[in-house]
Amino acid sequence: MNKVEKKQNLLELERGQLARWFADRSIAPYRADQVCKWVYLRQVDGFDPMTDLGKGLRASLAEAFEIPRLPVDALAESADGSRKYRLRLSDGLFVEAVLMPERAHSTLCVSSQVGCAMGCRFCRTGADGLRRNLTRGEIVAQVRDLVGSADADRPLTNIVFMGMGEPLANFKPLVSALETLTDNDYGLKFSGHRITVSTAGLVPRMLDLGHQTRVNLAVSLNATDNETRNRLMPINRKYPIEALLDACGQYPLQTGRRITFEYILIDGVNDSTDNARRLAKLLRPIRSKINLIPFNPHPGSPFRRPEEEAVLAFQQILLDSHYTTIIRRSKGQDIAAACGQLAAEG
Ligand code: SF4
Numbered sequence: 001m002n003k004v005e006k007k008q009n010l011l012e013l014e015r016g017q018l019a020r021w022f023a024d025r026s027i028a029p030y031r032a033d034q035v036c037k038w039v040y041l042r043q044v045d046g047f048d049p050m051t052d053l054g055k056g057l058r059a060s061l062a063e064a065f066e067i068p069r070l071p072v073d074a075l076a077e078s079a080d081g082s083r084k085y086r087l088r089l090s091d092g093l094f095v096e097a098v099l100m101p102e103r104a105h106s107t108l109c110v111s112s113q114v115g116c117a118m119g120c121r122f123c124r125t126g127a128d129g130l131r132r133n134l135t136r137g138e139i140v141a142q143v144r145d146l147v148g149s150a151d152a153d154r155p156l157t158n159i160v161f162m163g164m165g166e167p168l169a170n171f172k173p174l175v176s177a178l179e180t181l182t183d184n185d186y187g188l189k190f191s192g193h194r195i196t197v198s199t200a201g202l203v204p205r206m207l208d209l210g211h212q213t214r215v216n217l218a219v220s221l222n223a224t225d226n227e228t229r230n231r232l233m234p235i236n237r238k239y240p241i242e243a244l245l246d247a248c249g250q251y252p253l254q255t256g257r258r259i260t261f262e263y264i265l266i267d268g269v270n271d272s273t274d275n276a277r278r279l280a281k282l283l284r285p286i287r288s289k290i291n292l293i294p295f296n297p298h299p300g301s302p303f304r305r306p307e308e309e310a311v312l313a314f315q316q317i318l319l320d321s322h323y324t325t326i327i328r329r330s331k332g333q334d335i336a337a338a339c340g341q342l343a344a345e346g
Helices: 015-024 031-041 055-064 136-149 167-182 203-212 226-232 241-250 273-282 308-320
Strands: 072-077 083-088 094-101 106-109 113-115 130-133 156-161 195-199 216-220 259-265 288-294 325-327
Touching (some): 015 031, 130 167, 136 156, 167 203, 195 259, 203 241, 259 308, 273 308, 288 308, 308 325
Parallel strands (some): 195 216, 216 259
Antiparallel strands (some): 072 083, 094 106, 113 130
């Protein structure tokens, strides 16, 4: 009996790799461009509609490849309009992506790993450790599958890598996926200005990201001294605040761009006015803006959300020091879709 060959997931191939697949079969490599346009721009799920390819070629492609979607296993909608999608991967694991409507556009928060090895104490994703990295195709699929789910009057324009996982710990698939997301001719056409990759501080990879892509960098800082940061984010023991900020200072920022520093405010841990003053001083050498995120309590967490006055006082000190400082009222809190709440348990 003939063994049935498993078809390859076409989304796992970069355009250049697909071009090589054609070249290896003595077919003009530009056919890859046509296929990518169908898959990413016109969003087809099979080869039959690709009418600018001959019938024989479509049949060969259909024999070799599939163009799968990530099935939506569960969908929760928040009172603020955010939608959390739990997506099933081919091996039965789950990831989550959150679509957040803003005033005139939508932002999609995507995952880069199943679970996370970083173990940040305030984060639900980190509590269970890392299951595995996502593939390039799984990262791309989150965007490809959900780009059409945004409301017509709030199209999806922004992507943030702030879902499950540390994106820079899955570097090659991340960069490969970013290439397709930002490919203006044959990919998903997102502007690099509107994509933000957030890191817990994987210092050696930060500069690589700056050199290899044109996306924005966000750094999850959350403390102004090493003792507190060691406690909140174990990665700080390896790459302490000085090394992290040094890498930020070297980051190749394009004109007019800044690094976003995220600071989760936790009652009695890092939310004092002294902390705010230290933060203002620490970030002085770096072109930066600051997002303050009052902690989102979740079951089992030892931390509390600060009082509103403490949050505002913290912000005021940073504003007085001339930092653009936004308090991010986390979206989707009622569906556990806010920062640090993604867990995707089965
Ligand atoms: Fe991982 Fe981010 Fe959670 Fe830290 S905050 S454990 S880096 S997912």
